[in-house]
Every structure is written in C-alpha cells, then in structure tokens.
Amino acid sequence: MIIIFDLDYTLFDTARFKRDGLALFFNMSQTEFKNYYKINFKDKGINYSPKEHLRILGWKHKEMMAKLNEFDDWLEKEISRYLFPEANKILNRFKQAGHKIILATFGDKEFQEQKISALKINDLSAREFFDEVIISNKIKAELEELKRFQGEDILLVDDNLKEALELKGILGDKCEIFLIDGPYARSGEYNIAPRGLKDLAEKFF
Ligand SMILES: [Mg+2]
Numbered sequence: 001m002i003i004i005f006d007l008d009y010t011l012f013d014t015a016r017f018k019r020d021g022l023a024l025f026f027n028m029s030q031t032e033f034k035n036y037y038k039i040n041f042k043d044k045g046i047n048y049s050p051k052e053h054l055r056i057l058g059w060k061h062k063e064m065m066a067k068l069n070e071f072d073d074w075l076e077k078e079i080s081r082y083l084f085p086e087a088n089k090i091l092n093r094f095k096q097a098g099h100k101i102i103l104a105t106f107g108d109k110e111f112q113e114q115k116i117s118a119l120k121i122n123d124l125s126a127r128e129f130f131d132e133v134i135i136s137n138k139i140k141a142e143l144e145e146l147k148r149f150q151g152e153d154i155l156l157v158d159d160n161l162k163e164a165l166e167l168k169g170i171l172g173d174k175c176e177i178f179l180i181d182g183p184y185a186r187s188g189e190y191n192i193a194p195r196g197l198k199d200l201a202e203k204f205f
Pocket residue numbers: 006007008009010158159160
C-alpha cells in the first residue's frame with residue numbers, strides 16, 4: 001500500500017512548534033506571536049516563513065540575513081523535538097512492513113524544504129527516510145503531483161479534512177482518509193471522526 005503522510009499537525013506538532021519554538025526564537029510572547037501570525041499570514045492566506053516574518057517587521061537586508069542564519073542553526077538543532085511522540089515508531093513500522101511511504105506537504109516551499117531537510121526521523125533525515133517527499137506551495141500543485149497515484153491503494157494520513165477530501169477526489173475510491181485530530185479536522189459538511197497517530201498504529205499493527 002501507499003501511505004501518504006501530511007507533515008504539519010499530522011506528524012509534526014506545528015501548534016507547539018509555533019507556540020514554544022518560533023515565538024521564543026523571535027522574542028515574542030505566545031500571544032504576540034499568535035496574533036502576529038493570524039493578522040499577517042493566516043487571515044491574508046499567506047504561507048508563513050521566517051524570511052517573510054522579518055520582512056514584515058521591517059528588518060533591513062543585512063540584519064535579516066544574519067538573523068536568518070541564526071534561524072537555520074536553531075532549526076537544525078531544535079526541529080526534531082517537535083515531531084509528535086509516536087511519529088518515529090509508527091513511521092518505522094509502516095516502512096518495515098514494506099509500504100511505500102510518501103511525505104506530501106504544502107506551504108511556503110523554501111521553508112517547508114528547510115524544515116524537511118533539518119528534520120530527523122529515526123536518525124535519518126526525512127528526505128532519506130521517506131520513499132518520496134513532495135513539497136508544493138499550493139494545494140493545487142499538490143493535487144497535480146499526486147495525480148500519478150490515481151486508483152492505487154492509498155492511505156492518506158492528514159489533519160485537514162477539507163484538503164484531504166480534495167486529495168481523495170483526485171486519488172480515487174481506493175484512497176482511505178485517516179483523519180488526525182487538530183484545528184483543521186472539522187468541517188460542517190462531512191463527518192469523519194478525527195483520531196490520533198496512536199490510533200493509526202492500533203488500526204494497522
Ligand atoms: Mg496538515
């Protein structure tokens with residue numbers, strides 16, 4: 001089977017990463033960061049990146065570059081701590097069971113690339129660990145990329161119900177959605193009960 005994993009809020013505790021990680025790095029309180037993120041990115045439909053974060057704050061090129069270098073080092077050291085605690089074990093089990101495991105994510109392409117390059121999964125870089133990594137800057141581009149898996153037996157592990165349904169629309173009836181609970185798991189029109197990564201292990205092993 002092909003297992004497609006989303007990254008943010010699915011394998012990666014993005015809420016904690018923003019709250020405890022990014023806020024701290026940028027010397028903001030959790031509330032400050034939350035409001036900043038909402039006003040400048042979420043409400044405007046702009047993908048978050050540290051570069052854009054500093055640009056909006058009005059940082060000059062030279063200072064910005066220095067701060068971004070500092071960010072690279074910080075990210076490299078810290079990012080793997082924000083994987084959900086069960087993620088390594090579950091990914092390993094799927095891999096050992098011989099499934100093709102794909103990481104598919106969208107967001108600011110440069111920032112997602114950077115996160116994935118720094119992220120360690122079972123002591124391997126995420127790039128090496130997954131059979132394939134697909135990074136897109138828009139959901140449309142992700143849909144295009146995933147078209148080639150149309151009609152295959154797929155398990156889609158994602159926290160975003162709306163996006164997961166869009167992906168299933170492309171992937172076909174043999175694609176099953178395993179919805180991970182999080183801020184994007186509920187949508188008025190559909191009713192798939194969201195579960196946690198732990199339940200995924202229980203279901204399959
Ligand atoms: Mg997600």
